[in-house]
Amino acid sequence: MTVARxxxxxxxxxxxxxxxxxxxxxxxxxxxxxxxxxxxxPASQAxxxxxxxxxxxxxxxxxxxxxxxxxxxxxxxFLAVYxxxxxxxxxxxxxxxxxxxxxxxxxxxxGGAFVDVxxxxxxxxxxxxxxxxxxxxxxxxxxxxxxxLLAMALHSAASCVLTPAxxxxxxxxxxxxxxxxxxxxxxxxxxxxxxxxxxxMGAIGYYLSNGAVFYLTAALGIPTVxxxxxxxxxxxxxxxxxxxxxxxxxxxxxxxxxxALLTNRGLLCFAACMVLFFLANAAMLPLVGSVLTLRAxxxxxxxxAACIMVPQAVLAVSAPAVGRAAERFGRYPVLLFGFxxxxxxxxxxxxxxxxxxxxxIQVLDGISASVLGVMVPLIVSDLTRGTxxxxxxxxxxxxxxxxxxxxxxxxAGIMADHLGSHSxxxxxxIVGFAAFMLVALIMPETRQTPRPA
Numbered sequence: 496m497t498v499a500r501x502x503x504x505x506x507x508x509x510x511x512x513x514x515x516x517x518x519x520x521x522x523x524x525x526x527x528x529x530x531x532x533x534x535x536x537p538a539s540q541a542x543x544x545x546x547x548x549x550x551x552x553x554x555x556x557x558x559x560x561x562x563x564x565x566x567x568x569x570x571x572x573f574l575a576v577y578x579x580x581x582x583x584x585x586x587x588x589x590x591x592x593x594x595x596x597x598x599x600x601x602x603x604x605x606g607g608a609f610v611d612v613x614x615x616x617x618x619x620x621x622x623x624x625x626x627x628x629x630x631x632x633x634x635x636x637x638x639x640x641x642x643x644l645l646a647m648a649l650h651s652a653a654s655c656v657l658t659p660a661x662x663x664x665x666x667x668x669x670x671x672x673x674x675x676x677x678x679x680x681x682x683x684x685x686x687x688x689x690x691x692x693x694x695x696m697g698a699i700g701y702y703l704s705n706g707a708v709f710y711l712t713a714a715l716g717i718p719t720v721x722x723x724x725x726x727x728x729x730x731x732x733x734x735x736x737x738x739x740x741x742x743x744x745x746x747x748x749x750x751x752x753x754x755a756l757l758t759n760r761g762l763l764c765f766a767a768c769m770v771l772f773f774l775a776n777a778a779m780l781p782l783v784g785s786v787l788t789l790r791a792x793x794x795x796x797x798x799x800a801a802c803i804m805v806p807q808a809v810l811a812v813s814a815p816a817v818g819r820a821a822e823r824f825g826r827y828p829v830l831l832f833g834f835x836x837x838x839x840x841x842x843x844x845x846x847x848x849x850x851x852x853x854x855x856i857q858v859l860d861g862i863s864a865s866v867l868g869v870m871v872p873l874i875v876s877d878l879t880r881g882t883x884x885x886x887x888x889x890x891x892x893x894x895x896x897x898x899x900x901x902x903x904x905x906x907a908g909i910m911a912d913h914l915g916s917h918s919x920x921x922x923x924x925i926v927g928f929a930a931f932m933l934v935a936l937i938m939p940e941t942r943q944t945p946r947p948a
Contacts, residue, residue: 662886679814764938801854
């Protein structure tokens with residue numbers, strides 16, 4: 496009986512003996528391969544819980560940031576030239592520009608709130624792009640006073656939606672862990688778009704007409720929407736701006752959301768710092784333009800253009816590095832560095848008489864611009880983590896920036912008229928130093944490092 500049982504056990508065919516042995520050997524190999532695969536997973540995949548981000552979405556966002564900057568360039572200095580050639584009075588030009596500025600100032604918070612409640616951030620961005628392109632087309636075809644006022648209001652309102660929508664798409668695409676680098680990349684492509692857009696539109700205005708600039712601006716809406724369509728909706732995680740705790744909580748009303756922002760100490764401190772920064776910064780470049788016109792009247796136009804191009808070049812090169820530094824070293828030291836460049840710039844402008852030296856000093860403007868271009872949405876994202884009110888808060892900070900910029904030109908003009916440009920630059924430098932000290936004293940570090948498992 497015993498021998499029979501042994502024979503029965505050993506009577507298995509070679510194939511039957513091989514199958515379990517092969518299964519046993521293969522299991523640890525498969526487990527090892529899976530672990531190695533997880534270790535080699537890209538950071539963008541890990542940041543989204545294992546979801547891969549397509550190259551089309553990443554490059555689509557690059558192109559979108561580039562074309563949006565091109566689109567917005569048409570509403571810069573070309574407006575005043577266009578209105579002047581259309582025989583508008585200076586009071587009419589000033590009134591039209593004021594309408595746009597007021598809508599931009601008052602529309603920041605409602606624009607951010609609209610993006611917050613919009614189910615699709617891409618849809619909100621597309622509506623804004625179409626609004627900007629439509630306003631440019633209206634300016635080119637019907638340059639009457641009423642149409643121009645409506646077009647300026649439409650452009651400003653659409654811009655108030657577009658800025659937070661781009662930030663929300665960017666953070667939703669890459670996650671919080673890579674938000675700094677992504678926002679820096681956006682700023683770099685936007686700077687390239689501004690520079691190339693200004694050069695191209697200047698050439699078109701010179702060789703064709705100033706009206707052609709706005710036809711081109713309207714036409715740029717087409718590649719902008721195409722680039723936006725390249726960003727895949729499934730690659731954007733809408734829950735990134737809402738932490739799990741916030742997503743599970745009952746949705747708060749609009750009044751509760753605003754109350755939460757008003758009681759957010761870090762956000763209020765940051766808004767106060769931004770008011771002082773733009774109070775010192777916004778008037779510096781116009782004041783440099785006035786000084787260059789007095790000291791080098793023949794080459795003033797070229798030198799002013801260089802003053803605009805130099806910061807854009809610095810911004811394009813340095814913005815990605817700023818984003819990486821913010822993720823590596825934290826927000827506080829990077830923000831302090833950007834604010835510190837402002838009073839130094841004011842002091843150098845006050846004591847520099849060489850026109851080319853004034854242009855070279857604008858490198859510091861590029862440094863500050865690259866820092867703020869990345870840090871404003873990044874810090875607001877940190878401070879509103881878990882509230883679902885990122886875009887509303889971004890609009891509120893944008894309003895604070897607009898208030899500082901609006902007061903800056905008046906303050907600088909009064910100082911320049913009564914005390915001279917030297918004292919005006921010194922006064923702006925003092926305000927810039929106050930902004931730097933405010934950051935140093937009251938701003939907290941907002942980066943949240945992940946807890947160890």
